[in-house]
Amino acid sequence: MLATLTANAQRGDIDSDLQYAEYLVNNGKGALAYPELNKIISQSPSLHYAYYLRALNYYNDGNSKSALYDIDQALRRRPNSADYLALKGDILSLGGKYGKAAECYAKAVRDEDAPPQRIYATAQAYLRDKDYANAIKYAERLLDLAPGSDSAKMLAAEIYIDDNNTTDALRAINTVTEHNAQYHRLRGIAYCKSQMNDYAIADLNAALDIDPSMSDIYVWRGLAKYQAGDRKGAHDDWNTAISKRQYEAANLLQKYR
Numbered sequence: 609m610l611a612t613l614t615a616n617a618q619r620g621d622i623d624s625d626l627q628y629a630e631y632l633v634n635n636g637k638g639a640l641a642y643p644e645l646n647k648i649i650s651q652s653p654s655l656h657y658a659y660y661l662r663a664l665n666y667y668n669d670g671n672s673k674s675a676l677y678d679i680d681q682a683l684r685r686r687p688n689s690a691d692y693l694a695l696k697g698d699i700l701s702l703g704g705k706y707g708k709a710a711e712c713y714a715k716a717v718r719d720e721d722a723p724p725q726r727i728y729a730t731a732q733a734y735l736r737d738k739d740y741a742n743a744i745k746y747a748e749r750l751l752d753l754a755p756g757s758d759s760a761k762m763l764a765a766e767i768y769i770d771d772n773n774t775t776d777a778l779r780a781i782n783t784v785t786e787h788n789a790q791y792h793r794l795r796g797i798a799y800c801k802s803q804m805n806d807y808a809i810a811d812l813n814a815a816l817d818i819d820p821s822m823s824d825i826y827v828w829r830g831l832a833k834y835q836a837g838d839r840k841g842a843h844d845d846w847n848t849a850i851s852k853r854q855y856e857a858a859n860l861l862q863k864y865r
Contacts, residue, residue, distance in 0.1 A: 622648060622651065622652055622655070625644060625647065625648050626648060626655070626657065626658060626661075628644060629641050629644040629645050629648065629658070629661055630661055632644065633661050633664055633665045633668070638665045638668055638669055641661070641662075641665050642662070642665065645658055645661055645662040645665065646662075649662070654685060656681075656682045656684075656685035656686045656689075656692075657682070659678045659679070659681040659682035659685070660678070660679065660682040660689075660691070660692055660695065662678045663675045663676075663677075663678035663679035663681075663682060663695060663699070664695060666678060667695065667698060667699050667702065670702070672699050672700075672702045672703040675695075675699045675702075676696070676699050676700070676703075679692060679695055679696045679699060680696070683696065688715075690715075690716040690717070690718075690719065690722065690726075691716075693712045693713070693715045693716035694712070694713060694716040694726050694729070696709075696712045697709040697710070697712035697713040697716060697729060697730075697733060698729070700712060701729075701733055701736075706733045706734075706736040706737040707733075707737040707739070709733040709737075710730060710733035710734045710737055710739065710742065713726060713729050713730035713733055714730055714742075714746075716730075717730055717746075724750055724753055724754055724757070724760075727746055727749055727750045727753070728746075728750055728759065728760070728763060730746045731743050731744075731745075731746035731747040731749075731750060731763055731767070732763065734746065735763075735766065735767050735770060738770070740767060740770065740771040743767045744764065744767050744768070744771075747760065747763050747764040747767055748764070750763070751764060758784045758785055758786050761780050761781065761783055761784050762780075762781070762784060762790060762791070762794060764776075764780045765777045765778075765780040765781040765784075765794050765795075765798070766794060768780060768798075769794060769797055769798050769801065772801060774798045774799075774801045774802045777794070777798040778795065778798050778799075778802075781794050781795045781798060782795070788818065789814075789815045789818035789819035789822060790815075792811045792812070792814040792815035792818065793811070793812065793815040793822055793825060795807075795811045796808045796809075796810075796811030796812035796814075796815060796825070796828060796829070796832075797812075797828050799811060799832070800812075800828050800829075800831055800832040800835070803835050805832045805833070805835045805836035806836065808828070808829070808832040809829060809832050809833065809836070812825045812828055812829040812832065813829070816829075823849060823852035823853070823854050824849070824854050826845045826846065826848045826849035826852065826854060826857065827845070827846065827849045827854050827856060827857045827860070829845050830842040830843070830844075830845030830846040830849065830857065830860065831860065833845060834860075834864050839864075842860075842864065843861060845857075846858075846860050846861045847861070
């Protein structure tokens, strides 16, 4: 009886410590969370949620190597956890491993009631991996869930643009209600790729007016100007792009002297 009471007391202490560690991680007190989590894991090495919390803490600190080790420990003990799989996707994305990240996200959103933000992350990871078929599959799933979502429409447009499908890109972007800088940027790129150069320049100008930090716009506006016959304007834009560390403009300058 005494042994059972002692075990229950220890379990209660661990639960309390875990709740405290969770509070620290979720409230930006990561430095304080590490010793708590280290203690919990040393006492209960099979406690998967402790590994998850420490992985999340490492991820928040930008330490993808340690975060990946811990989330793998959590998944070894709870392999079908959507939360754990989604965090592993976040960690892999942080390290630029978008294909593997997309695989994790896809597993995390297998259920029909998966949250939209995870479906968005899945589509985005496939886009970054240039797997356009899967990217648009998840973007369309997101649009089915939230047909009025501007962010879902913009993501779909970005995928279509990257896949050189400007017809569907323009169809998606033209249904967006908030005409912010990203809206004008995406539509301008789609018009540029369609060689609708006057429309492209107008939209890219509008994007820069709203957000002058969008330095890749100089690359695209330069291309639209060149296609429209304005060689000097194109070169001026590409030189500006290079000064803003958009070095792909150097290739365009070389190609279109």
